[in-house]
Amino acid sequence: MTLPQNDDQTRRKTELSELSKLYSYNDDLGIPLIEAEGPDDRNRAEWTVKIFNCLLSLRSNMQKIYELGSFEFMKPKPVRDIPKLIDTLKSRQNPINYFAPDPGFVVGGSRGSRPATISDYADKIFLERDASNRGIGALPEIVEQWNDDKTLAYTFLAGPNPNQLQRWTATRKPKEMDLTGFDLGSIPGFSGDTIEAAIGSGRVYFVDHSSLQELFANDPTAPAPNASKRYVYGTASNDWKYIYAPTAAFAVPKDGQYMLPIAIQCGIKAEGHRIFTPKDGYAWKMARVCLLAAHNNHHEVVSHLGCTHLLIDPIVIATRMHLHKNHPVNRLLSPHFEGTASINISARTFLILPERSLDRLIGSKIDKNYPFLKQERLSYSFRHNFPKVRAAQRGTDDAKLLPNYPYREDASLLWDAIGSWVSEYVSIWYKSEADLRADYEIQAWANEINDRGKVRDFCLVGGGVQSRDDLIDMLTMIIFTAGPQHAAVNFAQGSDMTFVPANPFAGYGPAPQRQDHSEQDFLNILPPMDVAVQTWTILNLLAGINSTRLGDYNGAFLLNPISEIARQKFLANLRSVESKIESANAVRRSIYKLPYVHLLPSRIPASINI
Amino acid sequence: MAVNMDRRSIVAASLLLASSPLQAGTFWQWLSTDDATERLHSILVEYLALDTRHKSLMPAFIKRLRTQGASTEAPERFHTWLHKPEHSSELSAYVIEEFVVASNYFAWKSGEDQALTIIHPIDNA
Numbered sequence: 001m002t003l004p005q006n007d008d009q010t011r012r013k014t015e016l017s018e019l020s021k022l023y024s025y026n027d028d029l030g031i032p033l034i035e036a037e038g039p040d041d042r043n044r045a046e047w048t049v050k051i052f053n054c055l056l057s058l059r060s061n062m063q064k065i066y067e068l069g070s071f072e073f074m075k076p077k078p079v080r081d082i083p084k085l086i087d088t089l090k091s092r093q094n095p096i097n098y099f100a101p102d103p104g105f106v107v108g109g110s111r112g113s114r115p116a117t118i119s120d121y122a123d124k125i126f127l128e129r130d131a132s133n134r135g136i137g138a139l140p141e142i143v144e145q146w147n148d149d150k151t152l153a154y155t156f157l158a159g160p161n162p163n164q165l166q167r168w169t170a171t172r173k174p175k176e177m178d179l180t181g182f183d184l185g186s187i188p189g190f191s192g193d194t195i196e197a198a199i200g201s202g203r204v205y206f207v208d209h210s211s212l213q214e215l216f217a218n219d220p221t222a223p224a225p226n227a228s229k230r231y232v233y234g235t236a237s238n239d240w241k242y243i244y245a246p247t248a249a250f251a252v253p254k255d256g257q258y259m260l261p262i263a264i265q266c267g268i269k270a271e272g273h274r275i276f277t278p279k280d281g282y283a284w285k286m287a288r289v290c291l292l293a294a295h296n297n298h299h300e301v302v303s304h305l306g307c308t309h310l311l312i313d314p315i316v317i318a319t320r321m322h323l324h325k326n327h328p329v330n331r332l333l334s335p336h337f338e339g340t341a342s343i344n345i346s347a348r349t350f351l352i353l354p355e356r357s358l359d360r361l362i363g364s365k366i367d368k369n370y371p372f373l374k375q376e377r378l379s380y381s382f383r384h385n386f387p388k389v390r391a392a393q394r395g396t397d398d399a400k401l402l403p404n405y406p407y408r409e410d411a412s413l414l415w416d417a418i419g420s421w422v423s424e425y426v427s428i429w430y431k432s433e434a435d436l437r438a439d440y441e442i443q444a445w446a447n448e449i450n451d452r453g454k455v456r457d458f459c460l461v462g463g464g465v466q467s468r469d470d471l472i473d474m475l476t477m478i479i480f481t482a483g484p485q486h487a488a489v490n491f492a493q494g495s496d497m498t499f500v501p502a503n504p505f506a507g508y509g510p511a512p513q514r515q516d517h518s519e520q521d522f523l524n525i526l527p528p529m530d531v532a533v534q535t536w537t538i539l540n541l542l543a544g545i546n547s548t549r550l551g552d553y554n555g556a557f558l559l560n561p562i563s564e565i566a567r568q569k570f571l572a573n574l575r576s577v578e579s580k581i582e583s584a585n586a587v588r589r590s591i592y593k594l595p596y597v598h599l600l601p602s603r604i605p606a607s608i609n610i
Numbered sequence: 611m612a613v614n615m616d617r618r619s620i621v622a623a624s625l626l627l628a629s630s631p632l633q634a635g636t637f638w639q640w641l642s643t644d645d646a647t648e649r650l651h652s653i654l655v656e657y658l659a660l661d662t663r664h665k666s667l668m669p670a671f672i673k674r675l676r677t678q679g680a681s682t683e684a685p686e687r688f689h690t691w692l693h694k695p696e697h698s699s700e701l702s703a704y705v706i707e708e709f710v711v712a713s714n715y716f717a718w719k720s721g722e723d724q725a726l727t728i729i730h731p732i733d734n735a
Binding site for chain 1: 657658699700702703704706707710711714716718719723
């Protein structure tokens, strides 16, 4: 391992040149993405075993759903088939098609595709009761808590999309929601409080998804501009799915240790949307569905796909093309890229196509999301999204004003641990700023990511890597995104989203317009059972594969004792973070009745590989 | 990968299975017999190109089946496989599916690992 200026430069340049011929960009989505896997991009066999192991559980559950007979699906029950199995083993391509294929719409049954009660979403879907044997598909804790408004608030503090909150101030407020004259004192938990006092003392927060208006299908045959038909195998269902453009406000009670939702507006004012509060019974519950559907659509398309998978993708390409295998930064980063190219190619060619998995789940049509994804990914500032910078810019960084914010707290601990490790590693390999300036590979690497990779603000003005501190920032953010950030947005899909009422991806009716809605209205806006089954399957697969581990570098530093000593310090720091989070979880459980486990270092993969 | 399916041998083996004393027993009891070891091994030889040396893996594989493999099937389905020859291919598929997750088969097949072994149960927490 050595810097290029200290190596056989001719040999190194020749080898890099040969390797870089294997890589090219795919621009189908308007985002620079890896076209095809190179020799270092293939998953290890261990990963494939985990996929197959998970899929065995998913098929078993699917078979039990069929055998229970509550619903009749378009497609027959998945069965064992030797020739198809052998083909799947040979190709390892899309094994989900063999083990747990999309069952299609519900076509029969006494109630069609609608649930009779909320418990149907658990009792008729979570049938793999022996799931503990394989660790896949168990009933999540949120099933007991989802209906509590405190849990709704917790979703925005520790859920699948946990960094979207902003503090409401005189200059930072939502585009569409106006709380002037809002009677905060009448909301349970806020007796004697006023909205003016709460905003003035920094206790009001909001999530603004009004920009999701651009995802509306505007289909002239649809009952509303935000509705679109659901299709499977070219067949349309009889009901419409809806996406919304809501805004929600939350507040922390005076001297409170928790946050509560206080208002939801399901769309823009110009379309006549009004504000609902927790006092509005089933209309409030319907508004919660609209809010979560939008929030979760944003989660999958922007926070998960756009800002983790597709952000790291061009960094993988640049690393393969510009950093020789002997480069210390290549050695540092390679374990953080294991399986990323492979899973991203699968996502692009399978998961996000029309009528495929994601299109089945989300409220908007998938092709409407492509320009939205492009816009959000290309405008995502690398440096403004360092977690502490982002929290400060959004006003969510003050623990006195917004206490018990699990994502913020745990992400901050991990950022510091990763930063210390990277800082020490960089100082081992770059003894001076001159060493960095002379490293033409790292300079080309940074410019490739910034320019051809279109990662906004990857380089400071002037380009390249300008100092060792600059490189430390870059590497810390890359590792944080590939590890903790992806873990946060990916694994919450299992704990928070497999039970559909807790976190729907779409609504199946118009947003509430009046206060006197019924329980049946609420049930009708929730996803139908075929969507719930498909949600269970897809999300248990995505959250069920936990491969590689943060801090494990596959023995890369065993021949370099100084780097290995630094890595051991990193592991010790991660153990310390683990115990701090465990302690914090006892407090979180006492307040919100739920822990936050997705940023426990022992559960964080090193790379994005699912 | 050996896929020279000899249908007659499968049917014959299944009939043997169906007419054996297993009829009265459960799948799990059957797994502790020499007959089970032979049958499982022959399936894996036929479809996954294992050889005679790999018969020594069968006790560990059967132990894995008893722990993790049990969860994916209803007991009555095992009964059907054992007693109805027309379902013998399902038994073969079950054995193959469980073997590829119970062993380092993929790593062995790709050359990542030199020796085929049974691995510890997967920790996916």
